[in-house]
Amino acid sequence: MSIRVGIVGISGFGGGEAMRLIAGHPAFELVYAAGEGSAGSRLVDRFPGVPQKLAGLVIEKWDPAALPQLDLLFASLPTGTSAEALARVPDEVKIVDIGGDHRYADGWVYGLADVWPARIAGRSRVANPGCFPVATLNTLAPLLVNRLIEPGNIVIDAKTGISGAGRGGADARFGYADTNENLQPYGLLKHVHMPEMARTIEGLSAGSAAGLVFTPHLVPMTRGVLVTLYCRGRATTQECLDAARSFYADRAFVRVTDRPPQTKWATGSNLSFVSYAADPERNLVIAMGVVDNLGKGAAGQAVQNANLMSGLPETAGLDGAPLWP
């Protein structure tokens, strides 16, 4: 039996990636697509390569009062624009919010799927983590749970591809001439992802994350997030790798590697790569994490969460290999 799903924000980068994954999903059937400016166009008009079975589906104007019969809705709307409308979606329709409006909000589970799948299974309102948080938290979780680093002294140096800003990123920073052959730090001291990262670090460690520092950088590539995390701790490299291998032993999507991960390893997939280099004498642990911002960072983890919410195998529709090169 198929599960009837919808995507609001389908014309965007996150929504479009969700469509690509759902088109190949064994149990999900896309029956509803919605948006604002794209309303009235067919999927084939926006995505010329869309599979034939979806080509004629017309994007509706987003209206939670006019939904067809649905089991599950993926919301991929600009942060700040989804809370009011999603509150009007009937309770029986499950929702995965890819945007930032419901992270640690009442009634919603924070959907860090690789770390706590049991919290997500069977739930009906799940908030996807942001792309930097999932790359960071998947990498830190084994160290925090095993008390291998101090939670209060973590510095996150992050790099992101331009698609992290979405298609709607009309900001002049995101044009070709501004991004090609260029590197830009941004969001210093108060990036919007700080609270969800601090709260999760505190939950995993039972300590304070008060000293957290996070600086993202925009780099001239389309997809990918790399986080390099500077931590205080006396563990060896081998102890960090062993902790991660044990923590993720039965998890499908997290790969623990001896060598530093690269963004291309994850492109087009729901994979998360983690690795570590530590020097106990210098009280230093360097932890590294890679995801595709549109995969694990958005639509991939959204589908993983939807599988858990629907009682499906967690890997359904997500077992394709990454793109290479």
Ligand SMILES: NC(=O)C1=CN([C@@H]2O[C@H](COP(=O)(O)OP(=O)(O)OC[C@H]3O[C@@H](n4cnc5c(N)ncnc54)[C@H](OP(=O)(O)O)[C@@H]3O)[C@@H](O)[C@H]2O)C=CC1
């Ligand atoms: N890009 C990324 O790597 C990641 C993004 N996210 C989050 O996912 C969400 C979507 O991001 P992204 O796909 O990149 O953004 P885009 O700018 O690419 O897409 C935004 C989408 O929202 C739709 N939209 C905007 N306003 C409205 C409205 N009032 N009613 C209905 N639809 C509307 C647009 O539809 P239309 O074209 O029809 O107007 C478009 O489909 C954001 O919250 C973002 O922060 C999270 C993790 C990673």
Ligand SMILES: CC(=O)N[C@@H](CCC(=O)OP(=O)(O)O)C(=O)O
């Ligand atoms: C390059 C770029 O702008 N990236 C986005 C992250 C995308 C993301 O994870 O978005 P939400 O948390 O809003 O869902 C940013 O730094 O805000």
